[in-house]
Amino acid sequence: MRKVVRGFYSIAYSVKLCRPNVIAAYPITPQTEIVENLASMYANGELGECEYVTAESEFGAASILVGASAAGARTFTATCSQGLILMSEVLINAAGMRLPIVLVNTNRALSAPLSIWNDHQDSMILRDAGLMQIHVESNQEAHDMVPVAFKVAENHKVMLPFMINMDGYKLTHAYEPIDLLDQETIDEFLPSYDPPVYMTTKNPLTFGSYAPPQYYAEFRVVMQNAMDRARKELENAYKEWAEITGRDWGGHVVAENVEDAELVAIAMGSLTGMVRDVVSELRTQGKKVGLLKIRTLRPFPIEEVRKALKNAEKILVFERAVSFGHEGPVGMEVKSACFGLTPEFYSFAVGLGGRDIPREEIVKIIGNVYEGKVEQGFHFGTVKPFEEVIV
């Protein structure tokens, strides 16, 4: 069923088809309309065996899902920015407790200064949390990845929370024609949740034990093992999705024109489209440039990234966040995957706090790097001239 819908609805509709049992959320721009859509579906009795609540905070919403998930429910929430970092204590805890909560993060900048606009600083803070994380490029991809998220999170070999990152405003607020999934397709792809353990009086287990030093390290090792297994399970789910729906979004990464590329540009999320467009144009001009779209950030696809970059002379990462005191986080990830290879490395943080990223900026950055006009390392994209003062 093809319809023109907003990004919010593409998520909400897909969540509904996944037959969740408990949805808890708290409004935050630019996420709110996802849960408003779900609230409306709940009010109209369209969510089946599902309870929906607006919590007292994002912290409360995530905590509600910890209880619900432990009790055997399929759970969903959506948030972003301040909401995501307010949830972070709970999400890190949920990962350790191996609860397959699925959330959508509509990427937004962090305060201060307060900014409600898009970049990736929020989700990057949670790189080390134990959540699986993917970035989507379009609302169709967002729509399609919700069932994939539930399937992999609830896979007994994985059992970890799953966060789908979609760019706030750029995707959430955009109207696009979307092929909305149908219930039969989802039911075929996504079995009902079969928790390997859950809270029941029939088998009164203790959840959330604390681990003294003689145990703790092993629990963290098994989390790492689960992430390693998730690499394969997620790839399988991507493939199965493509087979069932005919829409192939690729694997952990999508590499285009990288084989002979002197320069490979790397992007995630909604920026990818524009970078692809620029790269294609440069190709027609005979310039040897390629594109690497990173879809899966956690578990990080080390081998795929390394393979795609093995021939590159120059790597250029478009960052949407900064690790203050170091550089852009995606560049750090990419460099670690390329250890031992010796390409030149460049990264540019662009579009912070929703700053528009004009096509010309991408053209200029790629052109300058290609022509050797900039120094290696981390840079900020276009920044206006300014003077630092106290008041």
Added chain:
Amino acid sequence: MVMKITLGGVSKPHSSKNMKTGDWGTEYPVVDEEKCTACKACEYLCPDACIVVVEKDDKKVAVPDYEYCKGCGVCFSVCPADAIRMELKEIYKLEVC
């Protein structure tokens, strides 16, 4: 034996039974079965669930479980029949020089 690491740290019910806390205390309760009225005040108030009223020689009496009893003296303090006294463990009677 190889250590078991469960999913998310799930523990089995009552696995604390392996922790024998009976050697924690310096004292231990002794029940005067003649005086005990089996009122269960001690049973309800024992912080360690280790004094229980049971049938013994056709009489219901409170019986402490020394495997777990920490010798806190709550049972002694709440017994309305004055049927429980606390005694010092032998080892604590030794002189320290």
Added chain:
Amino acid sequence: MSSRMSFFGPGHGACPGCGLTIATRNVLEALEGKCFVANSTGCLEIVSSQYDRSAWGVPYIHSLFENAGAVAAGIDLALKALKRKDEGKVVVFAGDGATADIGIGPLSGMFDRNHDVIYICLDNEAYQNTGNQQSGLTPPGSNTTTTPVGKLLPGKLGKKKDMVSIAVAHGVPYVATASVAFHADIRRKVKKAAEIEGAKYIQIHTPCVTGWGIDGKQTIESARLAYETALYPIVEYENGELIRVRKIKERKPVEEYLKIQRRFRHLFTHPRGKEVIEILQKIADENAARFNLDI
């Protein structure tokens, strides 16, 4: 071990004479073990939920310090969605700090949405797990590590937060206080709460041997003296109405309660001790008048 009260322990690591575990055992007994427990981080959690050393015989979850109210709400929602509500009641065990300080937001949300949860606040009047730091429910004059007695200060200044009124103001159907001094009363109140649909709040006074500086043999006596001095009124509200109080035959002066505890001992020697004792006596008198406690 043949105890019928086998839903908790033995083998847990609580201090000898701990008040928390007494209350916990009686709550679980009242529910006949048919319950789901959400526990905040704190003494009870630490002594009972070490990996592979669980003292619990009922389904139990510990997530964080400040979210037990919300976790319980989630269990309630899951049981409702999955049509498993007949399996048992949802119960929170949370300490006074987890309840009145760090977790009051999620607790307020749980009250506000009126989840079908029995919230038990185990009130030992300070952060005892970490060694007696003051909480919102620490009474005035208490010597804690973060309100220490010094040349100038006589322990905590400021009042004990009135969580009962806060709970009642949320409009939840059942609110009560109880004390380990009256174990049958704990069980009666929990049984009653279990019969009521919606959010219930029961705050149980649970002496702490280490934090209060008492002997295990004084656990029950100190709880009883808190009641007998009217410093810990035992009350019961249904639908916002005060329906029952535990009357006091011969109300004792607060000094009787204070003098047996190390946390208050300085009040009898400190230059500002008399002033604080007067404040405490005034609180007791006001409690007695407010709840009509004297016979």
